[in-house]
Amino acid sequence: MSTAATPAASGGLSKKDFASDQEVRWCPGCGDYAILSAVQRVLPELGIPREKIVFISGIGCSSRFPYYMNTYGFHTIHGRAPAIATGLKLANPELTVFVVTGDGDGLSIGGNHLMHVLRRNVDLTILLFNNRIYGLTKGQYSPTSEQGKVTKSTPYGSIDRPLDPVRVALGAGASFVARTIDRNLPHLQETLRRAVAHRGTSFVEIYQNCNIYNDGAFAPLTDKETREAAVVELVHGRPLVFGRPGERRALRLRGLVPEVVPYAEGSTSGAEGGGADGGLWVHDEHDRRLALLLAELEPPAMPVPMGVLLDLEAPEFIAAHMEQERRVTQTQGPGDLERLLRGPETWTVRES
Amino acid sequence: MTTSTSPGASSSRGERTPLVSAVVRFAGDSGDGMQLTGSQFAHEVAWAGNDLATLPTFPAEIRAPAGTLYGVSSFQIQFGSVRVLTPGDRLDALVAMNPAALKVHLGDLEPGGLLIVNRNAFDQRNLARAGYRDNPLEDPALAERYRLHAIEVSRLTHEAVAGLGLGHKDAERCKNFFCLGLVSWVYGRPIEPTIEWLQRRFAREPALLEANRRALLAGHAFAETAEIFGEAYRVEPAVLPPGTYRRISGNQALALGLVTAAVRAGRPLLYGSYPITPASDILHEMARHRNFGVRPFQAEDEIAAMGAAIGAAFGGAIGVCGTSGPGLALKAEGLGLAVMAELPVVVIDVQRGGPSTGLPTRTEQADLLQALYGRNSEAPLIVLAPATPGECFQMAYEAVRLALKYMVPAILLSDGYLANGSEPWRIPDPEELPPIEVQQPPAAAAGRFAPYARDERTLARPWAVPGMPGLEHRIGGLEKEHISGNVSYDPDNHDLMVRLREEKVRRAAAEIPPLEVQGEDAGQLLVVGWGSTYGAIRVAVERVRARGRAVSAVHLRYLNPLPPDLGPLLGRFRRVLVPEINRGQLRRVLRAEFGCDAVGFHRVRGMPLAVGEIEQAIEALLDGEAGA
Ligand SMILES: Cc1ncc(C[n+]2csc(CCOP(=O)(O)OP(=O)(O)O)c2C)c(N)n1
Ligand code: SF4
Ligand SMILES: [Mg+2]
Numbered sequence: 010m011s012t013a014a015t016p017a018a019s020g021g022l023s024k025k026d027f028a029s030d031q032e033v034r035w036c037p038g039c040g041d042y043a044i045l046s047a048v049q050r051v052l053p054e055l056g057i058p059r060e061k062i063v064f065i066s067g068i069g070c071s072s073r074f075p076y077y078m079n080t081y082g083f084h085t086i087h088g089r090a091p092a093i094a095t096g097l098k099l100a101n102p103e104l105t106v107f108v109v110t111g112d113g114d115g116l117s118i119g120g121n122h123l124m125h126v127l128r129r130n131v132d133l134t135i136l137l138f139n140n141r142i143y144g145l146t147k148g149q150y151s152p153t154s155e156q157g158k159v160t161k162s163t164p165y166g167s168i169d170r171p172l173d174p175v176r177v178a179l180g181a182g183a184s185f186v187a188r189t190i191d192r193n194l195p196h197l198q199e200t201l202r203r204a205v206a207h208r209g210t211s212f213v214e215i216y217q218n219c220n221i222y223n224d225g226a227f228a229p230l231t232d233k234e235t236r237e238a239a240v241v242e243l244v245h246g247r248p249l250v251f252g253r254p255g256e257r258r259a260l261r262l263r264g265l266v267p268e269v270v271p272y273a274e275g276s277t278s279g280a281e282g283g284g285a286d287g288g289l290w291v292h293d294e295h296d297r298r299l300a301l302l303l304a305e306l307e308p309p310a311m312p313v314p315m316g317v318l319l320d321l322e323a324p325e326f327i328a329a330h331m332e333q334e335r336r337v338t339q340t341q342g343p344g345d346l347e348r349l350l351r352g353p354e355t356w357t358v359r360e361s
Numbered sequence: 362m363t364t365s366t367s368p369g370a371s372s373s374r375g376e377r378t379p380l381v382s383a384v385v386r387f388a389g390d391s392g393d394g395m396q397l398t399g400s401q402f403a404h405e406v407a408w409a410g411n412d413l414a415t416l417p418t419f420p421a422e423i424r425a426p427a428g429t430l431y432g433v434s435s436f437q438i439q440f441g442s443v444r445v446l447t448p449g450d451r452l453d454a455l456v457a458m459n460p461a462a463l464k465v466h467l468g469d470l471e472p473g474g475l476l477i478v479n480r481n482a483f484d485q486r487n488l489a490r491a492g493y494r495d496n497p498l499e500d501p502a503l504a505e506r507y508r509l510h511a512i513e514v515s516r517l518t519h520e521a522v523a524g525l526g527l528g529h530k531d532a533e534r535c536k537n538f539f540c541l542g543l544v545s546w547v548y549g550r551p552i553e554p555t556i557e558w559l560q561r562r563f564a565r566e567p568a569l570l571e572a573n574r575r576a577l578l579a580g581h582a583f584a585e586t587a588e589i590f591g592e593a594y595r596v597e598p599a600v601l602p603p604g605t606y607r608r609i610s611g612n613q614a615l616a617l618g619l620v621t622a623a624v625r626a627g628r629p630l631l632y633g634s635y636p637i638t639p640a641s642d643i644l645h646e647m648a649r650h651r652n653f654g655v656r657p658f659q660a661e662d663e664i665a666a667m668g669a670a671i672g673a674a675f676g677g678a679i680g681v682c683g684t685s686g687p688g689l690a691l692k693a694e695g696l697g698l699a700v701m702a703e704l705p706v707v708v709i710d711v712q713r714g715g716p717s718t719g720l721p722t723r724t725e726q727a728d729l730l731q732a733l734y735g736r737n738s739e740a741p742l743i744v745l746a747p748a749t750p751g752e753c754f755q756m757a758y759e760a761v762r763l764a765l766k767y768m769v770p771a772i773l774l775s776d777g778y779l780a781n782g783s784e785p786w787r788i789p790d791p792e793e794l795p796p797i798e799v800q801q802p803p804a805a806a807a808g809r810f811a812p813y814a815r816d817e818r819t820l821a822r823p824w825a826v827p828g829m830p831g832l833e834h835r836i837g838g839l840e841k842e843h844i845s846g847n848v849s850y851d852p853d854n855h856d857l858m859v860r861l862r863e864e865k866v867r868r869a870a871a872e873i874p875p876l877e878v879q880g881e882d883a884g885q886l887l888v889v890g891w892g893s894t895y896g897a898i899r900v901a902v903e904r905v906r907a908r909g910r911a912v913s914a915v916h917l918r919y920l921n922p923l924p925p926d927l928g929p930l931l932g933r934f935r936r937v938l939v940p941e942i943n944r945g946q947l948r949r950v951l952r953a954e955f956g957c958d959a960v961g962f963h964r965v966r967g968m969p970l971a972v973g974e975i976e977q978a979i980e981a982l983l984d985g986e987a988g989a
């Protein structure tokens with residue numbers, strides 16, 4: 010996997026061609042830097058001319074993203090980026106459009122638009138930076154903050170139950186759902202490549218550390234000692250295996266109930282041998298029902314799945330819209346303004 | 362002189378009394394088909410070459426329980442051989458299909474007016490539902506006060522359609538066409554256009570076609586042969602400017618104006634909308650015209666519709682969204698973004714009674730201040746308002762034209778009356794409309810592209826859209842640095858940008874044609890109106906002037922910026938009267954802008970203003986003036 014800022018084969022652009030002349034203003038140490046860097050590295054590989062790439066964002070620390078990309082960009086209003094991006098794609102279906110949003114922007118104020126853009130399957134890539142906090146407004150709890158969280162607005166702990174972006178996306182009928190994390194650059198880049206390659210709405214949740222207001226929210230997933238046991242990396246066609254060397258574990262489904270079993274390298278069945286329930290849980294990213302079960306995996310009992318949970322081929326909104334336009338134009342002929350204005354019935358008043 | 366080539370009365374026996382104009386209202390249960398009846402009658406009237414104005418009124422409930430007062434639906438039309446500018450204040454004729462319709466509408470019928478009722482519907486159940494203890498048809502006072510014709514419409518309709526194998530319900534449904542035939546004969550309007558319409562409508566249901574045709578003919582023949590109508594009328598064709606005409610409603614005209622603008626601009630048009638009365642019909646109409654490059658988008662809410670329009674405008678298409686007052690409230694933040702990003706979007710607000718859900722199916726003019734000021738901070742934009750249903754065409758076109766020329770959002774204020782009301786419309790030649798100018802960006806410059814460099818004349822910024830190489834740039838809701846468009850928190854830059862955004866809208870005043878004053882352009886009293894009150898004000902002023910009193914009127918179609926000649930005009934009158942269907946919103950604006958001590962006339966009943974009440978307000982002011 011290429012991580013160097015070298016010109017890609019097609020387009021001849023490099024990472025720095027995608028950096029704008031604006032000074033990046035996130036807090037030092039913010040996870041947003043790593044995401045920006047990953048995006049700027051992946052874009053040159055795609056061979057898409059810069060002028061055809063657009064970043065649309067809402068409001069939040071994360072949503073400052075477009076200012077730092079030397080492409081077209083639009084920093085819009087809180088929560089509405091999916092709607093604006095949909096309008097943009099309808100105006101010009103040839104564009105490659107990214108939506109950058111946060112856990113507050115995308116799931117609180119903009120939850121409705123997120124649900125509907127996923128349902129329509131508009132050809133966009135949505136990057137949801139989940140830091141489980143409202144960064145820009147200086148640290149209130151968000152819809153993804155864990156219950157009991159003490160923040161400025163919840164001095165006695167939050168009583169809201171959090172929601173999980175991935176389950177929201179699956180529930181809304183998303184055709185591509187992935188999860189990745191700011192600290193794992195190769196995984197982040199690979200996930201981005203997969204997301205852009207998907208036709209339809211690609212929903213990518215990116216765990217992002219806000220070192221000012223919610224530092225260490227994902228530490229167990231990134232710390233050397235804990236991460237191997239805490240994360241299961243999804244690989245299509247491969248069993249769900251995790252854990253430190255020597256303590257490898259795998260997941261198995263007993264009916265609809267997942268369970269952790271010891272794993273011997275190379276095996277496709279439980280270490281204790283093929284019981285009545287058959288073998289290990291093998292990841293199939295084309296199976297929506299399995300994706301739903303994956304999304305239910307939660308620490309501490311279960312590892313957190315990272316990678317592409319779902320990648321389905323599904324009818325895409327913009328293409329269907331344009332196809333309808335083409336079909337109507339074909340059957341009715343190109344619009345005849347004079348005929349339209351006349352309508353079905355006319356009468357004439359003459360000069361006499 | 363002009364004449365109409367279409368035939369006048371299709372049949373007449375003996376002498377018909379000539380009328381200059383007439384006001385007729387069809388009223389019945391929601392299920393009685395009154396809107397269709399009225400609309401078909403309007404169609405006949407238009408065909409006969411009359412001028413006309415219509416006022417459909419329907420309940421907010423989709424299928425209100427039969428026979429109830431709140432379930433009554435009505436359609437009013439005024440038509441004449443003269444210019445007709447309003448649907449009329451008082452009725453010359455009322456068709457009441459049931460007791461509830463009679464109860465709700467009788468008060469509007471002129472004493473001595475023609476009253477046609479379906480006697481069969483006056484049974485115990487319907488009487489009770491309408492709250493009548495006794496049958497009003499048996500009260501001799503009714504026949505004394507009005508020319509009452511209590512006809513067995515249901516029975517006669519059933520007889521007419523007998524033998525066609527229709528069920529009771531389907532047969533009963535034809536009774537509105539019986540009434541249409543009857544009224545058509547009374548006023549000598551041709552029924553051929555209705556028969557043609559039936560043939561098209563029921564092309565695939567021959568039984569229903571035949572049934573409705575028979576009912577229509579039966580009503581027509583009944584009026585002719587029963588000779589219960591001592592009088593029959595004729596209304597000569599109106600003297601309209603020569604041209605080809607069609608009948609059009611405000612919503613239809615508005616949609617056609619948008620489509621025409623898209624075609625003339627050579628750009629696709631995104632029409633985003635979330636269904637809301639009375640704006641939904643624009644969405645329905647736009648959705649049909651895919652072959653004109655219209656991209657309809659039924660959004661998840663008004664905020665998303667606004668967002669999609671902004672996104673489309675950012676992408677180089679024409680971004681339009683349509684809604685009513687509650688939806689405009691939801692679009693406020695998006696409009697602010699469009700002001701800041703200086704993108705050409707058009708928002709249509711078909712005003713209805715409010716606040717909140719208010720009177721969804723009734724008209725009002727109370728969103729003017731919301732349109733002008735209903736956003737956070739200084740967020741000026743263009744506000745236009747058509748005066749008649751047909752004018753919705755030009756003003757929709759104008760909204761798109763100005764938005765693109767000045768790179769600024771525009772709001773178009775229609776209302777429930779304009780939206781559903783209809784009038785004869787002279788079909789325009791699109792080539793005669795002013796061209797649509799687009800702010801082309803420079804070809805890719807060597808240096809960094811400056812998205813906020815402005816055209817010297819209009820102050821518009823260039824419309825550089827994704828896909829154009831070399832012009833990549835970022836915009837957004839944060840304050841922009843003058844010219845470079847970079848984010849800027851500089852105090853003086855902000856002050857400058859606030860002024861530039863305002864000045865840009867002000868410069869659009871150069872586009873406004875000179876005001877047309879009805880009457881003298883100086884004197885005692887000037888009546889100032891905007892929007893759909895145009896017709897009522899004009900007729901009221903005409904009538905007062907006909908009595909030899911000095912009063913003038915002017916009508917505003919541009920509410921921001923205001924016409925440059927308005928201030929001087931106001932200064933040439935001693936008093937100014939502003940009739941509005943609100944509590945004085947334009948009056949406030951005139952006071953604020955010109956220090957003009959205007960007097961208001963307000964009725965907020967969900968109805969168009971009546972000519973008579975405006976006349977009275979004018980007379981009262983003139984009398985007070987004389988005494989002062
Ligand atoms: C209409 C509106 N309401 C509230 C705000 C204030 N606001 C700005 S960002 C934000 C929360 C952002 O949280 P998130 O989406 O998680 O982004 P982060 O800053 O954490 O990246 C809020 C409440 C706003 N800008 N607009
Ligand atoms: S507040 Fe948090 S999310 Fe925002 S820039 Fe700082 S570290 Fe990043
Ligand atoms: Mg956040």
